[in-house]
Amino acid sequence: MRVTRTAVAGCTAAVLAAGLAACGGSSGGGGNGGSVSGDNLTIYSSLPLQGASRVQGAATVNGAKLALQQAGGKVGKFKITYKSLDDSTAQAGKWDPGQTSTNARKAASDKTTIGVIGEFNSGASAISIPILNRAGIAQVSPSNTAVGLTSSDAGAEPGEPNKYYPTGKRNFVRVVPRDTVQGAAGASVLKADGCKKPFVVNDKEVYGAGLATNVVDSLKAQGIPSLGNIGWDPKAPNYRSVASSIKAKGTDCVFISGIVNNNAVQLTKDLAAAMPNAKILGPDGICTATYTDPKQGGIPASLANRVQCTVATLDPAKYPPAGKQFFAAYKKAFPGTEPDPYAIYGYESMSLLLDAIKRAGDNGNNRQDVINALFATKDRQSVLGTYSIDKNGDTSITDYGLYKIVKGQPVFDRVIKASGS
Amino acid sequence: MEAAALPVRRALRSSVGTAIRKFLNRYGLIIALLALPVYFGIHDLVNQHSLTHIFENLKDGVSNGAIWALVAIGYTLVYGIVELINFAHGEVFMIGSFVSFSVWSTIGLTLTTGALGVVFGLIVTLFVAMIASGSMNVLIERVAYKPLRNAPKLAPLITAVGFSFILQNVGLEWYGGSQKGVDDLIRAQTDFFTIGGVHITHADVLAVAVTTPLVLLLAWFITKSRLGKAMRATAQDPEAARLMGINVDTTISATFLIGGLMAGAAGLIYALYQTTIWFFQGFQAGLIAFTAAVMGGIGNIWGAVLGGVIIGCIQQIADDRMGGGTWTAAIVFAYLVLIMVFRPQGLLGEETREAG
Numbered sequence: 093m094r095v096t097r098t099a100v101a102g103c104t105a106a107v108l109a110a111g112l113a114a115c116g117g118s119s120g121g122g123g124n125g126g127s128v129s130g131d132n133l134t135i136y137s138s139l140p141l142q143g144a145s146r147v148q149g150a151a152t153v154n155g156a157k158l159a160l161q162q163a164g165g166k167v168g169k170f171k172i173t174y175k176s177l178d179d180s181t182a183q184a185g186k187w188d189p190g191q192t193s194t195n196a197r198k199a200a201s202d203k204t205t206i207g208v209i210g211e212f213n214s215g216a217s218a219i220s221i222p223i224l225n226r227a228g229i230a231q232v233s234p235s236n237t238a239v240g241l242t243s244s245d246a247g248a249e250p251g252e253p254n255k256y257y258p259t260g261k262r263n264f265v266r267v268v269p270r271d272t273v274q275g276a277a278g279a280s281v282l283k284a285d286g287c288k289k290p291f292v293v294n295d296k297e298v299y300g301a302g303l304a305t306n307v308v309d310s311l312k313a314q315g316i317p318s319l320g321n322i323g324w325d326p327k328a329p330n331y332r333s334v335a336s337s338i339k340a341k342g343t344d345c346v347f348i349s350g351i352v353n354n355n356a357v358q359l360t361k362d363l364a365a366a367m368p369n370a371k372i373l374g375p376d377g378i379c380t381a382t383y384t385d386p387k388q389g390g391i392p393a394s395l396a397n398r399v400q401c402t403v404a405t406l407d408p409a410k411y412p413p414a415g416k417q418f419f420a421a422y423k424k425a426f427p428g429t430e431p432d433p434y435a436i437y438g439y440e441s442m443s444l445l446l447d448a449i450k451r452a453g454d455n456g457n458n459r460q461d462v463i464n465a466l467f468a469t470k471d472r473q474s475v476l477g478t479y480s481i482d483k484n485g486d487t488s489i490t491d492y493g494l495y496k497i498v499k500g501q502p503v504f505d506r507v508i509k510a511s512g513s
Numbered sequence: 514m515e516a517a518a519l520p521v522r523r524a525l526r527s528s529v530g531t532a533i534r535k536f537l538n539r540y541g542l543i544i545a546l547l548a549l550p551v552y553f554g555i556h557d558l559v560n561q562h563s564l565t566h567i568f569e570n571l572k573d574g575v576s577n578g579a580i581w582a583l584v585a586i587g588y589t590l591v592y593g594i595v596e597l598i599n600f601a602h603g604e605v606f607m608i609g610s611f612v613s614f615s616v617w618s619t620i621g622l623t624l625t626t627g628a629l630g631v632v633f634g635l636i637v638t639l640f641v642a643m644i645a646s647g648s649m650n651v652l653i654e655r656v657a658y659k660p661l662r663n664a665p666k667l668a669p670l671i672t673a674v675g676f677s678f679i680l681q682n683v684g685l686e687w688y689g690g691s692q693k694g695v696d697d698l699i700r701a702q703t704d705f706f707t708i709g710g711v712h713i714t715h716a717d718v719l720a721v722a723v724t725t726p727l728v729l730l731l732a733w734f735i736t737k738s739r740l741g742k743a744m745r746a747t748a749q750d751p752e753a754a755r756l757m758g759i760n761v762d763t764t765i766s767a768t769f770l771i772g773g774l775m776a777g778a779a780g781l782i783y784a785l786y787q788t789t790i791w792f793f794q795g796f797q798a799g800l801i802a803f804t805a806a807v808m809g810g811i812g813n814i815w816g817a818v819l820g821g822v823i824i825g826c827i828q829q830i831a832d833d834r835m836g837g838g839t840w841t842a843a844i845v846f847a848y849l850v851l852i853m854v855f856r857p858q859g860l861l862g863e864e865t866r867e868a869g
Contacts, residue, residue, distance in 0.1 A: 144691040185690025325838045327797060330787050332702075333573060333832035340566070357694045358789040365702035382691070389693040392624075 126228060128204050128457040134173045135160075135445055136202075137438075138195040138210035138220065139234075141178040143185035144352040144382040144389070148434045149178075149212055152234050154426050155438025156209055159446065162421070167449045170456050173204070174442075179216055186353035187216040196220035200227035206462055207232065207445040209438070213351065214238030214299035217264070221256040225263050230463045232445055233266040234437035237274055237376065237404075238302040242484040247271055247306040253484075263463050265485035267440045267476065268404045269492065271299075274375055275306025276313075277402050277492035277508040278347055283314045285371050287345035290316060291338050293359065295350025296323040303375055304349040319343055326354035335366035344370055351377035357391055364395050376403040379433060385500030396497040400505070405433035406493045407504040415475040430501060433493075440476050447472065542855040545848070546823065549830050565710035570829045576717035578825025579724035580786065583779035584802035585809070585817035586731065587650070587772030593812030594748045594768045595662075600673040601653055603799020604680035605773055609646040609780020610790045611687055614695050616641045624696050631698050635781070639723070643777035650773025651766055659762070677796075684792030692791040699785050716786045723782055727775065728818055735814065740767055748812065804845070808852050810862025819860055823848075 137156055139149040153176050160174050177195040181188040192211060199205045200223055207230040211217045214236045221241065224231050239245055240252030241264065256264070282290050290311055294304035304321050311318045319341045324331060338346065346363050350356055356378050363372060372395075374383075379401035383390045391399060408419040418439055422431050448465035455461040469481040479489045491509065495502040554567045584606050591599045622634040657672035701716035735741040743764045746754040755761050783798070784790050802817075805824050809816025827848055831841040852860065 142690060180690075182685055182690045185692075322836065323839055325841070327793070328832075328838055328841070329783075329794065329797065330789075331832075331838070333570065333829045334838050336569070337833045353691050355692045355789070358692060358787065361694070361697075361788060362702075386694065386696075389691070389695075391694065392697060 126459050127455075128206060128459070130204070131170050131457065132173065132204055133170050133206040133449070133457060134175060134202055134204040135206060135442070136175050136177055136195070136199040136208045136210075137441075138177045138179045138192065138199070138208060138216075139212045140180035140187050140353075141176075142180045142182050145180065145186060145212060145380070147382055147388075147432050148235070148380050149180070151432035151435040152209075152212065152438030152441075155234075155422065155431075155435040155440075156442035158418075158422060158425050159439045159442035161425075163443075163446050167446050167456060168453075170449060172206075172446065172449075177210075179211055179213075179220075186351065187211065187213045189216075189219055192216040192219045193223060196223035200224060200229060205229055206449060206457065206459060209234060209441045209445065211236065212434075213297070214241060214302070215297045217241055218256060218298050221264050222258055225257050225259055225261070228259070228261075228459045228463070229263060230445065230448065230459065230466055231264045232441045232466070233264070233268075234441040235268055235376065235434060236266050236299075237268055237271045238299045239270050239272055239306065240298070240302055242266070242270065242486050245272060246309055247275070247302045249302070261463075262467065262483075262485055265444075265466050265469075265481050265487075267437055267444060267479075267487055268376075269490050270486055271303040271306045271375075273490050274402060274404070274492060275303060275308075276310040277494075278307050278373055278375065279310035279314045279316075280508060281373055281400065281402065281494055282311065282345050282347065282371075283316055285345065285373075287316060287371065289319050289342050290345045290347060291319050291341065291343040292321040292347045292349055293324050293334075293338075293363075294321065295326055295354040295356070297350065297354070299377060300350035300354070303377075304347075307347050307349060318347075324350070324354075324359055328355070329358075331359045331362040332366065335362045338363065339366045339370075343367060346370055346372050348372060348374040348378060350374075352380060352383040352390075357383060357389065360391050360395065360399065364391075364398060370398070372399045374399070374401040376401070376433070379403045379495055379502045381429075381432070381501060384497045384502050387500060390500065391497075393500065396500075399497055401495045401502060402492050402508065403433040403495060403502070404489070404492055405436055405504075406491060406507055410493075410507060411436075411475065412473070412477055414473070415477070418475040433495070433502065436475055440474055443474060444469065444472070538855065542852060542860075545851045545855070549827065553830060553834060563710065567830075568709070568711045570833055571826055572711055572713065572717060573829040574826030575822055576720040576786070576825070577828065578805075578822035579720040580779050580782050580821075581798065581802050581805050581824055582818040582821030583724055583727065583775045583782070584798055585805040585821050586728070586775045586814055588799075588803050589806040589809070589811050589813060589817040590744075590768050590772050592806070594744060595658070595765055596666075597658060597669050598673065598803065599650075599653075599658075599769075599772070600670070600799070601657075601676035601680060602650070602772065602776060603795035603797075603802065604677050604684070605646050605650050605653070605795070606776040606780050606783070606798055606802075607684055607790075607792065607795030608649060608680060609642045609777035610784040610794065611684055611780075612645040612777070613638050613642040613781040613784045614688075614790055617696075617698065622696070622698055624698070626698070635698070635785070639778060639781050642781045643774045646777030646780060647770045647773035650769045650776070654766060654769040659765075677799075681792055681796065684795070688790065688792065690792065692789045694789050695784055697788045701786060701788055720782050720786055723778060727778055728814070731771065731775070732814055734771075740764065744768055801845070804849055808849055808859055810859030813859070813861045816859055816861035823860075 139152050141149045179187045179192045199208050212235050217236050240248030292304050294300040308318050308321050382388045448462050449456040451465040452461040479487050494505045496505045557566045587602045616638045653676050658669045661669045699715045702714050704712045705718045743759045747764045805820030806817045809820030827845050831844040832838045
């Protein structure tokens with residue numbers, strides 16, 4: 093007993109002193125720079141497959157599967173296995189902090205892990221990045237847009253992003269533009285729609301609150317400063333009084349900065365009822381069928397013409413030939429509905445990881461070499477177009493798509509050119 | 514000289530203290546309750562030159578509060594008669610909402626259904642939801658509370674918590690983990706009429722129009738009917754009631770049935786009022802309704818109604834004027850603390866069995 097306690101205390105002290113969590117981490121795959129013995133590698137994904145984000149999560153998984161399938165399940169001499177994990181729980185109806193860290197630990201303790209795709213939500217990545225960072229495993233997010241995950245620019249909280257990287261080395265990249273871009277895109281849409289007095293509401297998560305800050309900044313830069321930015325309580329039964337207080341300020345447009353799982357449908361209904369002429373714009377967090385389709389519990393069809401959303405995904409026709417081929421292949425592999433905007437990002441996340449393993453050559457089973465290859469990505473010709481990854485792990489792509497709601501589905505309307513500022 | 518002056522001064526001080534305390538005891542509660550509406554009323558008069566805004570808040574509070582009141586009645590009746598906090602009651606209310614939605618979808622009510630069809634369909638739905646929730650509550654009592662009637666007090670409390678979780682998971686399996694939007698059959702937020710600038714919406718009318726007759730009927734039932742008298746007798750002293758020939762078990766079952774019926778009605782109103790249902794709604798509503806029951810004086814029906822309406826009004830005022838809902842829960846429960854400090858037995862509370 094005494095021995096154990098001393099060991100734990102010693103371990104804690106060592107962690108505090110070194111800022112590393114190497115203690116008891118022998119199963120973590122050997123820490124930074126560890127090589128996977130053998131040629132069998134595993135790529136995990138950790139995405140929400142239950143709750144209102146399930147459509148987005150499933151599309152991302154399908155995209156990743158398709159990419160691996162097209163690569164023949166291997167890169168050079170390495171055989172790649174893909175394992176999909178769910179970071180949501182039925183109880184929460186969305187990503188769950190406990191499940192997210194369980195998944196990250198599972199990937200970290202698997203000696204064959206070479207990379208992780210995920211998380212879908214920025215708040216979840218804030219939990220999994222440090223775990224995978226300690227294990228020295230490459231992480232590619234198909235969808236995280238929160239600024240603070242990669243840099244300390246506007247929109248980041250104090251202490252970000254360094255608190256996510258306890259080893260001091262980076263291991264996280266993303267294939268979507270960050271929210272400085274989405275915030276600017278949102279502001280320019282509001283301006284183009286003739287908004288004079290916009291108001292911002294956020295769901296108080298890493299993603300929602302961070303993006304709200306970016307939107308507020310961009311609105312100011314566009315010359316239509318927001319009348320306010322308040323957090324909404326995802327558990328409230330309704331938002332009628334909140335809506336009437338927003339209306340009382342003379343608001344003519346509202347930006348909903350959050351995810352559909354946080355009761356965004358009820359919020360939209362109440363805002364729309366209080367302000368019958370106000371336009372409502374939301375980000376990628378709500379740009380999915382569970383928000384847009386009344387049959388899936390989304391907003392009523394009568395609001396469809398007042399609500400728009402932005403996602404970094406564009407119309408198939410706007411993509412390079414590789415992108416067009418992707419959409420055709422996806423529809424063939426997963427017939428039925430139109431691909432969710434996130435399908436292509438699932439595909440590209442997997443493709444980028446496979447490409448990094450390939451570029452690492454014979455060291456494709458070395459975790460650090462794969463991470464280095466990810467960050468060395470330059471002028472990569474992908475389904476999304478040509479892009480590079482910078483030292484923070486951010487993509488150089490800045491195009492955003494504006495989506496309208498047609499027959500309950502988010503449908504691409506136009507490209508928004510927004511400078512990343 | 515000095516020694517003689519001291520007691521006088523102390524007496525003087527204490528008489529002032531007593532006077533203040535007396536004043537606070539008598540009027541403190543009223544002052545506390547009126548503080549928010551009066552403050553914001555004056556605020557509106559000064560800034561907007563009308564009282565429309567505050568009346569709008571109070572109107573929303575009354576219609577929201579009507580739903581809490583119906584749920585609170587279930588808590589208060591059950592506590593009054595068996596001194597048990599039926600933690601599963603909030604979930605019975607949630608099941609009421611879920612049953613309502615599935616019934617009206619099954620009988621084919623949609624946004625395109627005509628007004629007459631909607632009214633008729635919803636009356637049918639109301640009965641089904643009330644009976645479903647009522648019988649479920651009776652069932653819970655049979656299975657989880659009745660066998661424990663002579664067990665230590667903690668035992669039925671734990672089975673209540675257990676049932677609450679079981680029903681939550683039923684709801685979770687039924688419609689999933691996220692909030693689910695339902696068809697806005699009654700055009701909830703469309704104005705029904707306007708008085709003095711205050712918009713009375715369909716949802717407000719529905720909440721008040723269903724709640725008022727139910728509560729009046731219930732009050733009549735409790736005071737005048739045979740079973741109602743038996744309930745009150747059992748509440749006062751179960752042993753004596755048994756000696757007088759009252760079937761205590763039946764009376765208790767009836768109490769659970771009535772509580773469940775009210776919760777079922779509240780479930781339907783909630784689904785139509787909010788146009789969103791959620792497996793977790795019962796937990797929240799249960800907490801609020803239980804607070805309302807305690808605030809109003811547990812065991813007292815009118816207390817439950819009053820508590821529900823007061824909480825509804827505080828919520829609306831806080832939502833509207835204090836940081837967009839960020840502080841709402843804190844303000845509601847600060848009020849609960851205040852009221853409990855001034856009147857531990859609740860607003861309309863009578864002495865409970867233990868105390869009396």
